[in-house]
Amino acid sequence: MPDNGDLRGVENTPRQDTQVRVFAVPPRDDAAPPDIVQGFLEALTSDDPRYETAKLYLTPEAARDWQPEASTTVLADGPATTADPAGGREDGTEYSFTLTGTRIALVDEQQSYTPVDGDYTRQVHLAKDRKTGQWRIDGLPQGVVMGQSDFQRNYTSVDKYYFASATATGAQPAVVADPVYIRRRVDAMTQMVDSLLSGPTTWLDPVVRSSFPSGTALKKDATLAPDDQNTLTVPLNDRAADVSLTKCNEMAAQLLFTLRTLTPAVDQVELQSGGGRLCSLDEDGADAVATRGSAEQPGYLYFLDGDHQLVRIPASSKTTTAEAVPGTLGEGTRELRSVAVARDENQAAGVGLDGKGLYVSSLTPQEQPPAPLVVSQGKTEADRLTAPSWDLHGDLWIADRDPKNERLLLFPDGEGDAIHVATPGLDGRIESVRVAADGVRIALVVSDGEQQSLLIGRIERESKPGEAPSVTVREMRSATPQLSEITTMSWAGDSRLVVVGREKEGVQQISYVQVDGSSPETAAPDALTGVETIAASEDEHLPLVAYSEDGIVRMGSAAQWQKVVTEGASPVYPG
Template identity: 60%
Template sequence: MDADRAKRGRGRPVRATAYVGIGAVLLAGCASMPDSGDMRDVESTPRQDAKVRVFALPPAPDAEPQEIVQGFLEALTSDDVNYETARKYLTGDALKTWDPARSTTVLDEAPTAFTRVTGERPEADEYGFELSGKNVARVDGQHAYTPTSGQYRKLVHLTRVKGTGQWRIDELPQGVVLGRSDFVRNYESINKYYFTSAAQSGEPGTVADPVYVRSQVDPVTQVVRDLLEGPTSWLNPVARTSFPSGTALLKGTKALTPDDQNRLVVPLNKKANRVSASRCREMAAQLLFTLQDYMPTGVDEVELQGSKGALLCALGENDAGTVASHGVDGGAGYEYLIDGDHKLVRLSDRDPVTTPSPVPGALGEGEKQLRSAAVSRGEDRAAGVSADGSELYVTHMTAEGTLGDPVLRSGGATAKDRLTTPSWDGRGDLWVADRDPEKPRLLVLADGMGEPLEVRTPNLDGRIEAVRVAADGVRIALILESKGKRALYIGRIERDADAESTTVSIVELRSVTPDLEDVTAMSWAGDSQLVVVGREPGGVQQMRYVRVDGSPIPGSGPSALTGVEEIAASEDESQPLVAHSADGIVRLSPGQQWQTVVKEGSAPVYPG
């Protein structure tokens, strides 16, 4: 802001910033712009209240170029289904080729345009405009969100239409551009669900694939269409859909709406006509999981119909769990932590007793002092890191569970250069990073007991400070430290097995906290979100929720807490947050304030 003010003081044009949502689009391939004439400012699109619906107005017959640009930008923020009103501001090739579904650019503030008259005569028949701003994100044609940075600069050209004398836009970039506030008002994130092979039970598991849809323009039909198109590009290599290639809604299908029995009928084209009964149930399960994520109490049953109206299959919510492992069944039985005696103990949020009890087996008996631990998702095994960080132990949580030899040792010279807190995935494999500067590695132990396998991490920039694997087993969250800064990244887990060996790689790492320079703790907190503790440049420590695509979650994060060192959340969002803070081990239950449960303790974790 101060830099912008300084530029204005030197007579330079005001830099326009714009919030870009999934609907505002600018065409690619702009006309060459004139290099002479007067610069004039066009007012930006005003911010709208998040609950206000916006109805676009068509151009007035005598609208000046500035009014045409402003009206077009405002029309991009409206609830027009196909941007019918926005198209009325276009002419020529722009009217024929402009594709608002191509992409959405989100800017820091609503766009302001600067105009330059072609030639020196006030009656000139051409105007050039530049839209500029600070990039925040881009939503691509698959509706996938990606944080961006840098400056946005695009050119728009207007001409006076022969015959009518009215001004219209004849060249502009492809896609939609709008401000962040309009984006938040117009769009919402919805999880599509696809299958993985990572469920420990052997049955298919599900993985969330978040996309943004226009919240006031038939979102149910939008998300069904998105689901049928398959996983987004980033997730596609590790996810599968049961819908046959080319499956789409039956031609002519309008809005999809559940009936008064909360049943949604979905008519499909002929590509789905010959699917087997079991595959059809998987297709219905994908739809049911996706729609229930968007409207939890709105869809109880999905019915799929073929191209000629024949019933293919129907699936209710009570039967969906028999098709695939989805979510967390019943939530975790306990919260776990390391007590003041360096033993692994557990605590139930359903029990009024707030004194933790040792877990069954060697790790709860204090046979080895610990600094961190991880409990398997079935809560039958635990992995513990020794107090000095040099050794990793795995044992069963039963009275007969013995410690045995460590399954892994680190040769790091100091405690901070040794093993991180481990993490279990949905397959039952155990992950941990060795921070030894001489041999930094990310390792996975098959079934928690196998020979440690070094994971390939191409293009990893920095040292791994924390590891958390999602329940789906195909996504991993890493805190990476580079040049004194720590940031949170999400990577895709790819496995390649043959008769002789298995290769595991972490690919396409992407930052999900671009505005934080010091991330100190994180935990998965749902199918597609994490809770993060970090600090903005020059700011104080804060706690917030972020989605795996890097998009912010509207509303405030958890209430403030002093000196947070570690955070634990369940992927069952109904369970409380647990943190290690200056006040000890504290708990935040839904609708309540932070409460201290243990004065001396550290390393709180949920299963996983």
């Protein structure tokens, strides 16, 4: 450090992008048909924003009709090319190739990821231009295709946010994450906003709403980048010109929540339309507009002590000294096997040690032990109640595994009579239930014989005057198609879960998965032996906690497991 001399200003050095960039190479003159096909496939994996170089490998008509944004097919390896001997003409002016591979995923036109399997087989046809003598592709499948490694390099998963449709009167709305894949180095911020404005994906659409008026889009040729004050100005078309201030603030909140998953460089957004400024909002303002699960920090971590009573320790503390929870579940005589604490941490639910009864108690001193809300008639513990789970509305979920009366139950406000939740299309028995913080998605571990699956379902609520409310879990889709056995799972973010399970004939492993079935870029936690229960918070700053053969352990700041208590079980964060 200099100890004399004058002060001089210096310019900031921009952060260098260490990612490898791939530039497409145009076709060389007189390239043979195999080189044309290979060059085209390589151009699909480049960072060319509009695939202009890839289109140089096509005839003008094929380039006009080809829609690369229609889909992205992901193969285990890059597509293999095989010349089709029956695909040419005797005069040597036509040629045909077959592209083959093993499919693992499909990203559709909404940028939504879906795991798929099976063989990939598509035809590519080439023709020789009579005037130039150059080979070009004149027939090809819509969309793009690439291997898994190229997909991981080119694309990144981001969450866009919409408001949950089912919101109690006067309550702050919750935002729901809708994960999509965008091209990593092709003006990602503009892509992200475009995707948000286009609306939610088909799967999530029935249970969310957007505050952007229908038809709202960015102004033509708009490119988004924050200024040196970390403010992002978003110019919208005239469809948004007449929105109210309240609606505009909701629009800005959606943008801020969405952009947080892409970059920390945006602290405030300003919306413009109709030639003027609509509104501006910062991060504190966004948190006042809506609640987001990962922004709600729990006060405590809860678990059962050696006497099967509910105890707790501060969630963000490194202490290992637990205190009994006030109320009959912590200070009473009933022994428990599993628990769940409401998200407001004012009440808790527990299942008795034999798995038969579900009990709810407030977290305040009580004299009278509660009566069970439901009693399972299953003959064995494995055929009785699962662990309970609370949703954002304060409703309590649980499944009864009795083979004679398998059912998913919902207790409004954690009391009264249960609502039998419909699960159309579900094959198998529910073994575990976890509701997302947003209250519109649910994770279910379902067994069908020896096979187990982690399914993500969409919660639809319907209430008609004079009729009892109905709740249905629809369109359940697998988040772990590679696993055949699932021991435990927990939500670990707005669109991410942590799962303990094993592949067929494999060993137990802990991994993170996205709700769409893709693998996040987050590194998997260190291995842990004999895990029976795992707990994570949607607030990703809180440590991962597990119950294993070593007792209750948590992931320390050095990313290593550290023992909390030896005598204890069933750790949970609120929810």
